[in-house]
Amino acid sequence: MPSEAGVPRRTVLTALGAASLAGTLAAATPAGAAALTGTAPSAAAADLPAAAAHWTFDEGSGTSAADSSGNGRTATLQGAAGWDTGKVGAHSLSLTAGGNAAASGPALDTSKGFSVGAWVNLAQLGGYQTAVSIDGKVVSAFYLGLRDDTGTFAFARLDSDATQSAAVAAAASAPTTGTWTHLVGVSDPAAGVIRLYVNGVLEGETAYTAGWAGSGDTAIGRALYGGGHVDQWHGLVDDVWMFPSVLTSDQVAALAGVPVETTTPLLSVDVGTPAHAVSPILPGLMFEDINHSGEGGIYAELVQNRSMMASDTTPVHWSAVGGTTLALDTATPLNAALNRSLKVALPSSVGAGDRAGVANDGFWGIPVRPGTAYTARLFAKASRRIGPLTVAIESADGATVYASAHVSHIGTAFPDRPFELTLRTGSSTPVVGDARLTVTTADPAAAGETLWLQHVSLFPPTYNNRPNGLRIDLMDKLVALKPKFLRFPGGNFLEGNTIATRFNWKNTIGPVWERPGHMDDAWGYWSTDGLGLLEYLEWVEDMHAQPVLAVFAGYSLKGEHVTGDALKPFIQDALDEIEYVTGPVTSTWGARRAADGHPEPFPLEYVEIGNEDWFDSSGSYNERFAAFYDAIKAKYPHLKLIASTSVTSRTPDLIDEHYYLAPSAAQASTHKYDNRDRNSTKVFVGEWAAQEGRPTPDLNAALGDAAWLAGLIRNSDQVLMECYAPLFSHVKNNVWATNLIAYDNLTSYVSPSYWAQHMLTSRLGNTVLPATARALPGLATVATRSGNRLYLAVVNSGTEKLSVPVELKGLAKGVKRQATATVLTGPSRTTTNTLTEPDTLVPRTSTVTGAAKSFTSTVPPLSVTVLELVLT
Numbered sequence: 084m085p086s087e088a089g090v091p092r093r094t095v096l097t098a099l100g101a102a103s104l105a106g107t108l109a110a111a112t113p114a115g116a117a118a119l120t121g122t123a124p125s126a127a128a129a130d131l132p133a134a135a136a137h138w139t140f141d142e143g144s145g146t147s148a149a150d151s152s153g154n155g156r157t158a159t160l161q162g163a164a165g166w167d168t169g170k171v172g173a174h175s176l177s178l179t180a181g182g183n184a185a186a187s188g189p190a191l192d193t194s195k196g197f198s199v200g201a202w203v204n205l206a207q208l209g210g211y212q213t214a215v216s217i218d219g220k221v222v223s224a225f226y227l228g229l230r231d232d233t234g235t236f237a238f239a240r241l242d243s244d245a246t247q248s249a250a251v252a253a254a255a256s257a258p259t260t261g262t263w264t265h266l267v268g269v270s271d272p273a274a275g276v277i278r279l280y281v282n283g284v285l286e287g288e289t290a291y292t293a294g295w296a297g298s299g300d301t302a303i304g305r306a307l308y309g310g311g312h313v314d315q316w317h318g319l320v321d322d323v324w325m326f327p328s329v330l331t332s333d334q335v336a337a338l339a340g341v342p343v344e345t346t347t348p349l350l351s352v353d354v355g356t357p358a359h360a361v362s363p364i365l366p367g368l369m370f371e372d373i374n375h376s377g378e379g380g381i382y383a384e385l386v387q388n389r390s391m392m393a394s395d396t397t398p399v400h401w402s403a404v405g406g407t408t409l410a411l412d413t414a415t416p417l418n419a420a421l422n423r424s425l426k427v428a429l430p431s432s433v434g435a436g437d438r439a440g441v442a443n444d445g446f447w448g449i450p451v452r453p454g455t456a457y458t459a460r461l462f463a464k465a466s467r468r469i470g471p472l473t474v475a476i477e478s479a480d481g482a483t484v485y486a487s488a489h490v491s492h493i494g495t496a497f498p499d500r501p502f503e504l505t506l507r508t509g510s511s512t513p514v515v516g517d518a519r520l521t522v523t524t525a526d527p528a529a530a531g532e533t534l535w536l537q538h539v540s541l542f543p544p545t546y547n548n549r550p551n552g553l554r555i556d557l558m559d560k561l562v563a564l565k566p567k568f569l570r571f572p573g574g575n576f577l578e579g580n581t582i583a584t585r586f587n588w589k590n591t592i593g594p595v596w597e598r599p600g601h602m603d604d605a606w607g608y609w610s611t612d613g614l615g616l617l618e619y620l621e622w623v624e625d626m627h628a629q630p631v632l633a634v635f636a637g638y639s640l641k642g643e644h645v646t647g648d649a650l651k652p653f654i655q656d657a658l659d660e661i662e663y664v665t666g667p668v669t670s671t672w673g674a675r676r677a678a679d680g681h682p683e684p685f686p687l688e689y690v691e692i693g694n695e696d697w698f699d700s701s702g703s704y705n706e707r708f709a710a711f712y713d714a715i716k717a718k719y720p721h722l723k724l725i726a727s728t729s730v731t732s733r734t735p736d737l738i739d740e741h742y743y744l745a746p747s748a749a750q751a752s753t754h755k756y757d758n759r760d761r762n763s764t765k766v767f768v769g770e771w772a773a774q775e776g777r778p779t780p781d782l783n784a785a786l787g788d789a790a791w792l793a794g795l796i797r798n799s800d801q802v803l804m805e806c807y808a809p810l811f812s813h814v815k816n817n818v819w820a821t822n823l824i825a826y827d828n829l830t831s832y833v834s835p836s837y838w839a840q841h842m843l844t845s846r847l848g849n850t851v852l853p854a855t856a857r858a859l860p861g862l863a864t865v866a867t868r869s870g871n872r873l874y875l876a877v878v879n880s881g882t883e884k885l886s887v888p889v890e891l892k893g894l895a896k897g898v899k900r901q902a903t904a905t906v907l908t909g910p911s912r913t914t915t916n917t918l919t920e921p922d923t924l925v926p927r928t929s930t931v932t933g934a935a936k937s938f939t940s941t942v943p944p945l946s947v948t949v950l951e952l953v954l955t
């Protein structure tokens with residue numbers, strides 16, 4: 084018997100405290116390398132425990148398959164079931180449409196520990212195909228076979244005998260047709276897991292504690308779901324074993340007929356033969372105005388509803404000071420865009436020290452800091468010349484003035500340009516989040532008069548001191564990610580609920596007081612469009628990134644869409660937009676850009692046509708994409724055009740795929756692109772996130788994100804670009820649950836997912852190295868190299884410390900003993916960062932020793948680790 088009989092061989096050591104992070108590498112065990120090439124004698128059947136059933140399918144004729152375990156579970160062939168050449172012995176069971184073999188009753192008790200093994204050979208890929216199962220009443224008690232959702236072999240169980248989602252131990256390797264593969268599923272209630280072994284190697288393991296007894300027949304070549312026979316197996320099945328016990332990994336190796344040494348855990352990295360280049364434009368950012376990401380977010384404007392356009396009936400966010408009466412006045416517009424103003428009826432009490440005017444409450448308060456210069460801009464006029472007009476940042480109750488400035492006089496007409504004032508706080512001004520902005524007068528001449536205000540704006544210092552600019556703390560966090568691109572302006576924000584509320588870029592350029600703004604009805608608030616096309620482009624410029632410009636493509640969220648001639652103006656809008664971005668100052672729209680303050684054209688390579696057009700149930704995207712494609716390519720043949728869903732009318736340069744996943748699904752999807760047809764259209768994963776945590780992801784989601792991103796990097800010959808979404812949430816307006824970065828009006832923090840992405844994209848080489856993880860279920864990895872630096876990322880989503888034997892193949896010389904380990908980990912899956920505790924989860928970098936051609940890396944539970952090794 085194997086020395087560890089009854090105990091699966093595992094890489095799991097003991098639970099790890101945070102203090103154990105030091106010394107991540109342990110010296111290599113010489114046996115680790117030797118195990119790669121060694122051969123072991125095949126295990127004898129005597130090594131296996133007593134079986135509950137065993138069908139050899141060696142009969143080769145007739146409709147019965149005997150049970151050689153001696154338990155009398157003869158299986159009867161039904162439908163299109165027959166015989167073919169065997170993998171073990173002379174014959175196997177051959178199944179096509181509707182064919183299966185079934186033995187009466189359950190061959191074993193699935194509420195207890197059990198194992199089931201079979202040789203399988205697929206005639207076709209795709210769909211759910213179950214090789215072995217035991218019926219319940221509604222669903223099978225287990226499924227061993229191929230799954231459609233993972234696209235891999237898997238062992239799956241449901242929590243009860245009812246239609247519901249399954250716990251899935253999925254393979255890490257891709258299935259192929261016409262080859263024999265050995266599968267073993269193990270249900271281990273004592274360990275609380277189910278496992279899948281492929282060709283003797285542990286490839287999948289997932290938590291499962293339910294355990295219930297299937298009371299129906301034992302089936303080979305089909306399953307039960309929703310009370311019906313499903314999951315037809317197409318191909319061959321041979322040598323099916325059922326054991327009423329939990330097989331050890333050595334016993335599984337014996338059953339598969341492979342040397343034990345070839346099934347031990349190993350992470351093998353081929354240093355000498357890079358797989359392909361890391362896409363040079365892989366990591367980017369996606370932005371749309373959601374959760375007050377723009378208004379009240381990165382767009383630094385502090386006044387909410389500065390343009391009085393947010394409501395047609397009420398001057399929302401404005402309140403009376405000193406007994407004034409407020410109203411929206413459409414008879415007194417500022418201009419055609421801001422076609423109304425705030426009318427302030429001043430009381431007769433004004434004067435003699437009594438002030439009157441208005442206050443704005445900002446985005447959940449106006450933030451105040453000491454030693455800071457704020458810029459106010461406003462249009463004001465009155466029914467007679469009055470002055471001074473005081474603009475102040477003051478406490479919510481008006482008792483404390485933090486900063487103020489004055490317009491000496493205002494006349495009876497709006498000026499051509501806004502009054503501009505600087506308000507400075509003193510060095511001892513407190514940090515306050517709930518201040519207000521007031522505009523008042525105490526001029527006795529104003530008593531009983533009327534004041535009109537429009538475009539009342541207040542900016543703090545901005546990133547790169549841009550006058551209509553962005554919040555510094557948020558920009559710092561983005562710049563630290565070194566994004567290669569910014570995808571903007573959406574997302575649903577691009578589309579609008581209706582065509583009228585789309586991002587109409589022509590309304591977002593020019594002086595901000597000439598922009599009408601629009602309802603961001605996808606996310607429920609007013610957009611001044613102060614963050615307009617030019618501001619997006621300057622944002623990109625400030626990050627040293629490139630734009631991925633999403634153009635409106637004639638479809639809005641609620642289904643409104645246009646085709647044919649009606650689409651032409653939108654195509655022209657897109658062409659004009661591209662000209663505004665890239666055209667010389669001699670072009671119409673290039674000249675507009677220059678007039679707006681940016682004569683230099685912006686670089687542009689990628690344009691996305693629409694957003695998530697799979698929602699267009701009318702099926703018009705094929706036609707719409709072709710129309711945009713033809714027009715844009717005719718004028719700008721060098722531009723790469725991204726389709727927002729699959730199209731057949733034209734071949735897009737890239738296709739945008741979006742994935743919002745549960746953390747466990749994100750972890751499991753690390754292999755999603757591994758087996759992609761390398762000749763198919765390249766992918767832009769333009770939105771993705773493991774969703775858990777509000778307003779930002781918790782550690783569990785970050786682990787899912789890291790595993791998913793590792794897969795994208797590994798496959799960055801296919802996935803050329805990726806960006807997480809959404810990027811931002813204001814903590815007071817968290818309409819979309821899980822976002823990368825959150826903030827209030829004063830401070831901001833980053834999530835563990837931010838750190839995971841930062842780790843994987845900042846410690847990244849320029850070529851991907853082939854890396855194979857064997858018998859390391861749940862571990863996601865990616866290895867890259869630049870020159871003499873090798874970066875090995877390992878994501879351990881499990882709750883136990885893992886000891887990972889690493890082998891570096893193809894080394895020209897060696898590797899320095901000293902390496903750097905950067906680790907992100909935390910005590911539980913739900914641990915997270917918050918506004919008040921922003922640094923609970925941050926990566927820690929330390930020097931470790933013990934790196935060698937073969938070494939063992941010990942990774943903490945629930946962790947992302949990036950090792951930086953120096954090749955000699």
Ligand code: AHR
Nearest residue numbers: 574575576694695808809
């Ligand atoms: O990222 C949030 C939303 O999710 C985007 O606006 C949309 O494209 C997707 O459905």
